[in-house]
Amino acid sequence: MKKFNILLLFALLCVSLNAQHKYEREYRIKKSQFPSSALELIDEKLDDARRIKFYRETDSTKVSYEAKFKKDRLWYSVEFNEEGVLEDVEILIKKVDIPSETCENIERYLGSSFTKHRIKRIQQQYPTYKNESLEKTIKNAFQNLLLPTINYEFIVAGKKDKGYYDYEILFDANGKMKKTRKSLPPNYDHVLY
Secondary structure (H helix, E strand, C coil): EEEEEEEHHHHHHHHHHHHHHHHHEEECCCCCHCCCCCCCHHHHHHHEEEEEEEEEECCCEEEEEEEEEEEEEEEEEEEEEEECEEEEEEEECCCCHHCHHHHHHHHHHHHHHHCEEEEEEEEEECCCCCCCCCCHHHHHHHHHCCCCCCCEEEEEEEEECCCEEEEEEEEEEECCCCEEECCCCCCCCCCCC
16 A cells, blocks of 8 residues: 555656646647637638648647638637637747847846757737637737737747757746746657658
8 A cells, every 4th residue: 555655646746747848749630620619710810811720739738729820921820728719819920029128028038047048939929818808819919919918939949957958938028937838849750760
């Protein structure tokens, strides 16, 4: 019995230590496999969009769905939970698209957190809020408004002690760090040797 308790404690410890890691895998799916309620919400935005792709994401904690497309020269990613409820809208941006004061705060954080770092991807994120309708969130995102409620999601290759690791770091509109997670490398199961 004591051996079982020690194993159980060890297993719980391993799970809690891995909670800060991002075990996310993305699988391409057909439009028919995408939640219908989610499609209804963004259907109007897909009319003149190009390169439309649908994905099912499995994370270490949840399952979500994502529609990715290009519209008006911008790359959008619209994420929904398993029930088809909108979670956030993200737009792929460059560093110059971030207000200078916010960018300075983010750079200061990255410089103090890593001995070396390289920014791989930046997304401007419009999360949903309980006091705001989903249609309003989508409207704000597709107007590309700089609101005090937006976030910036950075994918960074950073070196701390040994070697480089990928990190997903979320900053608020002022450049204050909200959340950071270590990412796993992409899944290359489709590659045959």
